[in-house]
Amino acid sequence: MKMLVCGGAGFIGSNFVRRALAAGHEVINLDKLTYAGNPDNLRAVEDHPRYRFLHGDICDRETVLRAADGVEAIVNFAAETHVDRSIVDPEAFLRTDVLGTYTLLEAVRALGISRMVQVSTDEVYGSVSEGSCTEDAPYAPSSPYAAAKAAGDLQVLAYFRTYALPVMITRGSNTYGPHQYPEKLIPLFITNALEGEPLPLYGDGLNVRDWLHVDDHCAGIELVLAHGEPGQVYNIGGGNERTNLEITRIILDELGLGEGCIRWVADRPGHDRRYSLDCSRLRAMGWQPQVDFETGLRETVRWYHDNDWWWKKIKHESEAFVAWKRRWYEERA
Numbered sequence: 001m002k003m004l005v006c007g008g009a010g011f012i013g014s015n016f017v018r019r020a021l022a023a024g025h026e027v028i029n030l031d032k033l034t035y036a037g038n039p040d041n042l043r044a045v046e047d048h049p050r051y052r053f054l055h056g057d058i059c060d061r062e063t064v065l066r067a068a069d070g071v072e073a074i075v076n077f078a079a080e081t082h083v084d085r086s087i088v089d090p091e092a093f094l095r096t097d098v099l100g101t102y103t104l105l106e107a108v109r110a111l112g113i114s115r116m117v118q119v120s121t122d123e124v125y126g127s128v129s130e131g132s133c134t135e136d137a138p139y140a141p142s143s144p145y146a147a148a149k150a151a152g153d154l155q156v157l158a159y160f161r162t163y164a165l166p167v168m169i170t171r172g173s174n175t176y177g178p179h180q181y182p183e184k185l186i187p188l189f190i191t192n193a194l195e196g197e198p199l200p201l202y203g204d205g206l207n208v209r210d211w212l213h214v215d216d217h218c219a220g221i222e223l224v225l226a227h228g229e230p231g232q233v234y235n236i237g238g239g240n241e242r243t244n245l246e247i248t249r250i251i252l253d254e255l256g257l258g259e260g261c262i263r264w265v266a267d268r269p270g271h272d273r274r275y276s277l278d279c280s281r282l283r284a285m286g287w288q289p290q291v292d293f294e295t296g297l298r299e300t301v302r303w304y305h306d307n308d309w310w311w312k313k314i315k316h317e318s319e320a321f322v323a324w325k326r327r328w329y330e331e332r333a
């Protein structure tokens with residue numbers, strides 16, 4: 001299949017691109033290369049005969065129409081994704097996560113593209129005090145990031161109802177694995193620990209996330225792309241609910257460090273306490289997570305340990321990272 005992947009230079013998108021090429025697909029990757037987009041993530045495939053990179057913005061109609069011309073499917077990973085950044089500066093989130101999604105939907109409509117998967121998040125359901133959310137749970141986003149993703153989802157569902165477009169949504173849970181930008185909890189903590197810096201843990205450390213390995217997340221998206229029903233939403237969760245403190249302890253243990261490395265910091269405003277997904281719909285289609293959580297997390301720690309060429313460039317040379325880190329620590333001093 002010839003597909004347009006948007007945001008394929010980021011963490012999950014680059015994993016998906018590598019897998020799609022390995023599975024025999026032809027991939028056009030449209031990415032704006034924001035601070036989070038990283039060509040190093042695709043070094044292994046940049047000269048692949050079935051791969052083409054296009055530098056561009058999903059909000060730009062002409063660019064999208066050109067990129068999508070002749071493709072059978074679009075898979076959209078492109079988004080602003082960091083909750084903390086959305087609290088400081090929400091505008092870019094509204095642009096890409098809402099207007100960008102709309103621009104892709106318009107391209108599906110104009111070009112008659114056969115399938116589109118919008119990659120969304122469990123954060124649209126907000127904090128879940130008890131039980132797990134099915135796909136019909138109401139939207140209750142807490143952060144500007146989650147609200148922008150929810151608005152993107154609503155556009156997708158509206159385009160299905162109004163124009164009968166062949167569009168589907170996946171809602172993944174917190175994802176981890178190699179190549180994740182080191183501002184996110186797991187890679188931030190691993191790389192801080194590797195450099196002897198404190199691990200800044202929010203609040204009481206007891207916020208719960210359902211962790212999903214990036215390979216399992218991409219396998220779920222692939223299944224929805226191949227067999228999902230238009231207009232349908234599919235939860236993808238790892239079934240690994242852990243507190244941030246439990247995650248921190250595994251990372252420290254893998255590196256032979258003690259809890260003295262933790263620095264407790266004031267909680268994030270509007271911090272959701274718990275996310276939890278009911279994934280029966282996708283499981284009924286044959287998907288189930290393959291990666292054991294603790295094994296996957298320990299392997300991820302070792303990947304960052306063995307690939308400091310990948311993250312040291314970002315942490316020490318990227319202006320976007322250095323400025324964000326300075327601001328983040330100043331606000332919590």
Ligand code: NAD
Pocket residue numbers: 006007008009010011012013030031032033034035036037038056057058059076077078079080081082096100119120121122149171172173174175176181
């Ligand atoms: P990421 O921040 O690592 O990568 C985002 C990519 O999108 C980057 O390559 C960036 O350059 C690109 N991009 C941003 N704005 C763009 C624009 N206007 N036009 C074209 N490209 C643009 O993100 P990620 O963690 O890989 O997440 C990918 C998707 O999965 C997002 O939609 C996110 O909401 C969703 N998701 C992520 C997680 C997670 O835990 N990381 C969990 C569930 C869902």
